[in-house]
Amino acid sequence: MTTPTPLSRHILTLADTKRLLGIRYSDWILGSPSIETGIAASSMAQDEWGHARLLYAMLKKQGFDPFEVEHTRPAGRYYSAPALDRPFADWADFTAAVVVVDGALSVALESFAAGDFALARTRVPKMLAEEEYHLQFGSAWFARLADAGGDAQARLHESAMAMLPSTLAWLLPGDDVYDDLVAEGRVWAAEQVREGCRNRLAATLARAGITLADLEPDRNGWDPERRRGPGAPGEEAVERARGDRNRDLFVE
Amino acid sequence: MTPPLGESVYEVFARKNRGEPLRHIGYVDAPGVELARVYAWKTYDEENWFEMCVVPRGAVIPVNRPEGPWARNLPEAEEER
Numbered sequence: 001m002t003t004p005t006p007l008s009r010h011i012l013t014l015a016d017t018k019r020l021l022g023i024r025y026s027d028w029i030l031g032s033p034s035i036e037t038g039i040a041a042s043s044m045a046q047d048e049w050g051h052a053r054l055l056y057a058m059l060k061k062q063g064f065d066p067f068e069v070e071h072t073r074p075a076g077r078y079y080s081a082p083a084l085d086r087p088f089a090d091w092a093d094f095t096a097a098v099v100v101v102d103g104a105l106s107v108a109l110e111s112f113a114a115g116d117f118a119l120a121r122t123r124v125p126k127m128l129a130e131e132e133y134h135l136q137f138g139s140a141w142f143a144r145l146a147d148a149g150g151d152a153q154a155r156l157h158e159s160a161m162a163m164l165p166s167t168l169a170w171l172l173p174g175d176d177v178y179d180d181l182v183a184e185g186r187v188w189a190a191e192q193v194r195e196g197c198r199n200r201l202a203a204t205l206a207r208a209g210i211t212l213a214d215l216e217p218d219r220n221g222w223d224p225e226r227r228r229g230p231g232a233p234g235e236e237a238v239e240r241a242r243g244d245r246n247r248d249l250f251v252e
Numbered sequence: 253m254t255p256p257l258g259e260s261v262y263e264v265f266a267r268k269n270r271g272e273p274l275r276h277i278g279y280v281d282a283p284g285v286e287l288a289r290v291y292a293w294k295t296y297d298e299e300n301w302f303e304m305c306v307v308p309r310g311a312v313i314p315v316n317r318p319e320g321p322w323a324r325n326l327p328e329a330e331e332e333r
Contacts, residue, residue: 036291136286137290140284
């Protein structure tokens with residue numbers, strides 16, 4: 001496989017996170033609080049997979065075979081956000097992930113669309129338009145659980161706090177690769193990403209008593225190659241992401 | 253059908269092209285306007301809609317058919333309640 005450049009590693013970070021997020025959303029198509037909520041979860045899962053596919057396709061001109069990237073990598077070579085390594089335990093996890101992980105992804109995409117990579121400039125704005133419904137969904141459900149108080153609020157707070165430090169590190173890796181991306185004009189500088197993060201997440205998180213400004217990215221056990229914290233997505237999720245069970249049926 | 257606890261019914265209207273009349277395409281149950289908008293867009297996504305709106309079912313006032321599904325919104329029905 002071609003040695004990843006900063007740009008191709010950034011694309012993998014975004015694409016793998018979208019792919020895993022789609023899987024985690026899809027787990028709640030049935031069993032979510034209402035039929036409408038399940039339909040929304042299904043649609044959001046499809047959005048994420050569609051976006052992942054477009055992002056993987058961007059790797060073609062970076063010297064990668066998108067098929068190989070999508071369908072052959074082991075779990076240990078996924079660049080996805082650590083908050084998605086395990087399935088969501090309950091609806092509080094789902095809601096927290098829509099706000100924290102999907103929200104961070106959207107900030108990263110805004111940053112990418114504003115850079116000078118032509119494919120990102122042309123393809124990402126449509127993704128962001130679709131993401132607006134994820135944002136509305138996340139903020140409305142987050143407010144609903146937060147305002148309910150009691151166990152609902154406590155679980156939501158716990159879920160969001162468990163996801164935030166590793167997701168902030170994923171969004172703001174503070175590494176040489178990110179510095180190179182900024183220098184190449186591919187993405188926003190870190191301070192602008194922080195501002196985007198504040199604009200998108202701070203008010204929603206405050207509903208559950210979480211102050212975004214008080215949180216620090218958790219880079220313990222940082223994997224410099226995959227640009228994320230330790231661990232990897234569960235094998236079952238990666239088998240689904242790769243399409244292992246349909247391997248003999250691929251027709252593309 | 254009665255919506256789940258704490259939810260209201262929102263009627264969904266949409267048009268495919270500018271200048272076409274809005275037409276009633278269905279309804280969703282939602283706990284508020286924000287989620288009603290998301291649920292409507294995500295549920296009725298079979299078309300590339302030019303415009304979609306949601307209206308609380310309680311805001312639809314029948315004009316000529318007092319026995320229809322919105323009869324309960326008539327002023328006389330309000331007084332009886």
